Amino acid sequence: MPLWSVYGNGRTVAPGDVVKPEQRLSWPATIAMGGQHVLAMFGATFTVPILTGFPVATTLLFSGIGTILFLLLTRNKLPSYLGSSFAFLAPVMAFNGGGRLESPEQIAMALVGIVVAGVVLAGIGFLIQAVGVKWIDRFMPPMVAGTIVALIGLNLAGAAWNNFKAAPLTAVITLAAIVLFSVVFRGFLGRISIFLGVIVGYIAAVIQGEVKFETVAAADWVGLPQFHLPAFTEPAAWSGVLMFLPVVLVLIAENVGHVRGVAAMTEDPSINQSTGKALSADGISTAIAGMFGGSGTTTYGENIGVMAATRVYSTAVYWVAGVVAIVLALSPKIGALFNTIPMGVLGGATTALYGLIGVIGIKIWVDNRVDLSRPVNQLTAAVGLIVSIGGFSAVFGGIEFGSIILATVAVLAIYHLGNLIARARKTGADDGGPIPAVGPLGGDPEN
Template sequence: MPLWSLHGNGRTVEPGKVVAPGERLNWPATIAIGAQHVIAMFGATFLVPVLTGFPVSTTLLFSGIGTILFLLITRNKLPSYLGSSFAFIAPVTAATASAGMGSALAGIVAVGVLLAAVGFIVQFAGLGWIDRLMPPVVAGAIVALIGFNLAPVAWTNFQQQPTTATITLAAVVLFSVLFRGFLGRISIFLGVIVGYAAALIFQEVDFTAVAEAAWLGFPEFHIADFGKPGTWSAIAMFLPVVLVLIAENVGHVRGVATMTDPSANEHTGRALIADGAATTLAGFFGGSGTTTYGENIGVMAATRVYSTAAYWVAGIVAILLAMSPKIGAIFNSIPPGVLGGVTTALYGLIGIIGIKIWVDNRVDFSRPVNQYTGAVALVIAIAGFTMQWGDFQLGAIVVGSAAALLIYHLGNAIARWRRTGADDGGPIPAVGPLGGDPVG
């Protein structure tokens, strides 16, 4: 029995239909769509290692391997590309600066293992406990604080080459506003190209490493180091990323289920296990942590092709691209001004995604417990709060995430206790600081 049945005539998508995960168009069309998925993921996937100092070729390699691993673990029933997750940028940057790349990789491995463990639990127990642990107000706060915590990094790069950075930022914004569909979804990639061209004109690009790099060769591997001093403090900074990856994977599966077959939701646990396995493998050998990609979801929505065959093509192409050190050197030559411009938009967008979770779920900010859940977490992240005991340090992301979880759950526990009238037989009215309703 073939892995994929042929959809219709194999050349076009029938009116009102979609190409299901177990179907495919003819191979030329499938290869073309797979190549389009590579283009869609490329801008974001290469940007993460460039920003964190990881080898680009290694990240591409494990992105491709991770995608194929995802398809195998989900039994070829969930179409997805696993690209570099932006949620790792902040903890990787902090961990690399304080304890080195080996410790940062250990943090990525820890996230992967924990995510896979959550996947096994979801596979047997369902998703209800995640919804209770991380309701929209908490999920939005954690996603938002990861983006806003990176604001000083963007400014550091921006001010080194402000003219190039401004051109890059303007290009990203213009492309996203002017274009719809596929071009709009790759506006960050297009902005990098425009910024790089400006940097070439201003003679800000150093091609020395590009000239010395070979056209063909294996990527550069690094090994996760769990024994280095400071590693366990670094790992703590990564743990909130698990919550982001859960939200991204669950959202991806639900999106596919809506467009194809509701039974796809049954594979949510496997999706989490697969992403966890891919992230663990990447972390052990020098790649960035992975996640499902919104860019590729957009390609599926535009083409109505949800065939997993296209993702096998995309994964194989990514692996082949990783075998060229010269390609990696070209991306590593991107100057600070371009990075500063693009990350000003990118980090802000990560924050806005968190706020969008609040809006989409109609979070009631007239409730003080919701107000403080978001407010305290964001200020901790933006200001860079830390907590330290001897050599063990918790960074702003983990402190802010812990604050969001603690404030929400403790606040609601108190509200429930007050509603029982445990103090004097009845609840005490309270007015929120922004003129809202009583707590609870």
């Protein structure tokens, strides 16, 4: 029995219809769409290693391998591309004070956290396969998930400024181009506005003499990417592992959202049963990438957008995309070219990108109609965001806890304890106990 049945005439999709995961168009059309998905993921996937200092080609290689592994572990039923996760930016860059990693030793230490995050995520995936996904909804409802996503993005504001001030003119040109592309274009071009803005900023940097091409000329066209191994024996690496645990919560939210999105768009509720497999597959992919120097992975909204536009959800398309990414990764010259991108270009791109991560968190609130008039929700967001943006830190037992882990703990504690107390007070009121007429911030007195 073939892996995919051919949809219709293999060339066009009927109005109002979809090409399901187990179907495909003709192979020429499938290959073309696979290439389109590579373009969709490329801007975001290459941005993460550029910002962190990880090898671009290595990250691209393991995004392709991770995509194929994901398809295998989900039994070819869930279309998805696994690209670099922006959620890893803050904890990775913390190994150089919030800046781009500058040495193999720093990369090796950061990789330990990526591997641990992948293992934890995979374990949660296996747990969900056994007991179901409802406990995730209770532990991390939209109020909590949105706040954690937002605080991870906004935590990087200082890093964006450090890049920006390195070459302000180039940064302004890059940022202006990103804004213009996102406003002027719709559909696919609008979704890759950061990628297009980086190209414009890069051209401006070349004109100003900020780019050197010696390393590109010396690089081979074909060869293996540069690999790094995690520094498992380095105590400093393990002291930073806690910073990666909030990232797991973000990856859960992204994967669950991806599965539900595909299920809704294909009108196939059975796809939701793949949630645990999706989480474990992404976790295993992330751990494998971390073992050899690649960035942590996640399902990609960019590719969801392409599927929504084309109405083609065939997993065959993603097999093509994964193979194309692997082939591109085997060119050191491409990796060397990306490494020539100057700080000014990164400054413009990260100013938009890190802010957009914060906005995605807010969008989770909006999409799920979170009631921000409730004091417990207000304080969950207020405290978490300020702790993150302000760079709070604390030392317990000789271990330093950074702002992201402190903010995440604060978000979870305030939300769950606040609601627990509110329910207890409401029960007390039913038994004759008092409830104040107005909450502390003028919201719902029931919190």
